[in-house]
Amino acid sequence: MSHITTDSVLIVEDEPKIARLVADYLEGSGYTTHHLDHGDTVLPWFESQEAPPELVLLDLMLPGTDGLTLCREIRQRWPRVAIIMLTARVEEVDRLLGLELGADDYICKPFSPREVVARARAVLRRSRAADADRHTGTDDLVLDDDGWCAMADGHDLALTAVEFQLLRVMMHSPGRIFSREQLMDHMYRDHRIVSERTVDSHVKKLRKKIADIWPDREIIRSVYGVGYKYQPEE
Known part of the structure; x- marks a missing residue:
C-alpha cells in the first residue's frame, strides 16, 4: 500500500496539461500530489491507500464514473476528505454548491493555478477547524463521524443512521435553510421515494x-x- 502524507492532494483530471500544471503549483506550495485520469480508478485507488488524501480536486466530466457520482461516494465513505469540484459547465454550479453532493467548493474552468492553491488552502483550513470543533470537549454538541454518534454535553443522543445524517448535514452549514427535498437526498442514498412528511x-x-x-x-x-x-446559540 502507498502511504499518503499530510497535506496530500489527489487530482482527478483527464486533461494531462491541466493536471500537470495544477500539480506543479501545489507541489511548489508544499503539497504532495497524486494524479488519476479515469473515473473508474478513483474508488479502487482510495481503497488501496493506508490513509485517504486530505483533499481531492475532482473534475466533473471524466471518462468512466463521472465526478458527481464520485463526489457522493467519497463523501459517504470518507467523510473527512475535502473535495473541490472542477467544472467547465457553468450550469452545474448551483448543483455543485448544494451539500447534497458533498462538495466543499468548486472552481470553474478556465482557472488560474494560483487560485486552485488558494482555494485548497482555504478548504483545508475550514476542514481542520471543523474537525477541531467536533472534538473540543463535552460541553456542546459533538459529532463522531467514524462512530456515527452524536453527544450533547457528554450524553449519547442514540440517533438512528438517518437522524445522524440529518443532523450532520445541517451542522455542516449553520444557519443554512435546507428544503425537505434536499434533506431527503441525504437521508436516503438509494434515492427512494418518500413523502415530505x-x-x-x-x-x-x-x-x-x-x-x-x-x-x-x-x-x-x-x-x-x-x-x-x-x-x-451564540
Missing part, C-alpha cells in the same frame, strides 16, 4: 432527543414553507 417525522424525533438533554435550547428550527436549519 417522512422528513418532518425524522426531524421531530431528532429534536425530541436533543430536547431530552437540552430542554431549553432549540438548535434545529423550522422555517415556515421552506424547511429546516441548524442554528447554534
Whole structure:
C-alpha cells in the first residue's frame, strides 16, 4: 500500500496539461500530489491507500464514473476528505454548491493555478477547524463521524443512521435553510421515494432527543414553507 502524507492532494483530471500544471503549483506550495485520469480508478485507488488524501480536486466530466457520482461516494465513505469540484459547465454550479453532493467548493474552468492553491488552502483550513470543533470537549454538541454518534454535553443522543445524517448535514452549514427535498437526498442514498412528511417525522424525533438533554435550547428550527436549519446559540 502507498502511504499518503499530510497535506496530500489527489487530482482527478483527464486533461494531462491541466493536471500537470495544477500539480506543479501545489507541489511548489508544499503539497504532495497524486494524479488519476479515469473515473473508474478513483474508488479502487482510495481503497488501496493506508490513509485517504486530505483533499481531492475532482473534475466533473471524466471518462468512466463521472465526478458527481464520485463526489457522493467519497463523501459517504470518507467523510473527512475535502473535495473541490472542477467544472467547465457553468450550469452545474448551483448543483455543485448544494451539500447534497458533498462538495466543499468548486472552481470553474478556465482557472488560474494560483487560485486552485488558494482555494485548497482555504478548504483545508475550514476542514481542520471543523474537525477541531467536533472534538473540543463535552460541553456542546459533538459529532463522531467514524462512530456515527452524536453527544450533547457528554450524553449519547442514540440517533438512528438517518437522524445522524440529518443532523450532520445541517451542522455542516449553520444557519443554512435546507428544503425537505434536499434533506431527503441525504437521508436516503438509494434515492427512494418518500413523502415530505417522512422528513418532518425524522426531524421531530431528532429534536425530541436533543430536547431530552437540552430542554431549553432549540438548535434545529423550522422555517415556515421552506424547511429546516441548524442554528447554534451564540
